[in-house]
Amino acid sequence: MTCEEARESLMLLSYGELTFDQEETLELHLAECPSCAAERLRMERLEEMLALGEAEPPPGLLARCRRDLAVKIEDENRPMRRFSPRRLWRDWFVYTPLWLRPVGAMLMLAIGFVGAQFVPAGSLAGLGGGAAAEPVMSRVRFVSPDESGRVRVVMEETRQREFTGYMNDHRIRQALLAAASDPADPGLRVESMELLKNQGQQDDVKQALLNALRADVNSGVRLKALEGLKPYSREPEVRTVLAQVLLNDDNPGVRTQAIDLLIQSNEPEVAGILQQLLEREDNSYVRTRSQRALAEMKASVGTF
């Protein structure tokens, strides 16, 4: 083996890429060549030095990545996973796709044309007599004959109503609170929670945040609720819910956030909750976070 070949092999040796035979040949050369042996030492030192250049992700970055990915994937799934009449209505009737609009117009014209053939002349005269808001969807819910021979028809009509206002407007807040608990649309709940999370000083909002954190099936909504509860983590009611979430929530991102909020309160009971958590927790990040929190509290990781 020449020195040039040996230098090339030294690099491969440091990468662990030499076969047994190649390594043997190199070792024989190194035993006889002080200059290549010195080069080996330099390569080894270089490997050691390179360890200094490795960047570690900052603490919490992995948890944030996992948490946000879970929310994004849930968003991706939403239209396929759960049928939502509200979304169907919004996507196909309120914001009809542009390509569908001419088709819809033609279809309605055709229906009108054909329908008119079967309706006696003059029978449509009384319809549309000045209702202020046009219904966007209607269906017959109930029919019953009257004693006089007339028929009573009960129609169910859906109308869109729009109103705007600031967050301190009672109507806006009530609408957001209703939307925040709409079981059919997790996206709407996340958006409503985002708007409500800074209004936790209002009792009804705080209660909605607590309810969402405790019971919402969507982890994105629960995380928004946690954000909103940050300033109140010292309150006993909030602490109780945080402890329940920490021990029962199936999302590690939510559990991690719950730890962060609980330890802010500096209450001695928190150590016990974390010790209890460590007995059942199988997520390595949540375990590490709990252990670190216990160490900061100077508490042991186990119960005795």
Add this chain to the structure above:
Amino acid sequence: MDEAALIRAAQAGDQDAFERLVRSYDQPVLRLAMNLLRSSEDAYDIYQEAFLRVYRNLDSFRFDCSFHTWLYRIVTNLCLDHLRKKKVRRTEPAVVETEDGPMDRMDSVPEHRADGDPQRRLLSAELRGKIEEVLKAMTARERMVFEMRHYQGMRLRAIGDVLGTTEEAAKNCLFRATQKMRSALGEFLP
């Protein structure tokens, strides 16, 4: 459940299986992105984009290669695009806000053998700066190969597979990168 079963379950729409799949790879992926891009926000973006692409395209994974190779192809392509687009690297503030409060970015780089000796600490900081300088001066591909070998411990064949090239080409690229590093760090070597 072995990996193939996990992938099939995820392909069939099992969300838990997908999450387990992500969790078995996401730490090294984040570290690779962090090492390549030297920015926690960029690493975050790569993580999100890579795993979303995996999620969207998992149906098209046909076990022609290992899942590791498939995933790393996605990650390295994203990182290469990022490195090429960001020739002029934005500088990040030295102190970043984390969930644990403000933290100096340099604290995320391990202090090997620096002990408490201020002189050694200074030397380590100088060395670290030099390594970073050389990494930035490498081409995107050299840097990619170098990072995958040194900080991910990947074999040359696996690196070649991920980058869609031969083992030989990966080796040559790694030689060039190591040679650059060796020349630049010559003053620190015995």
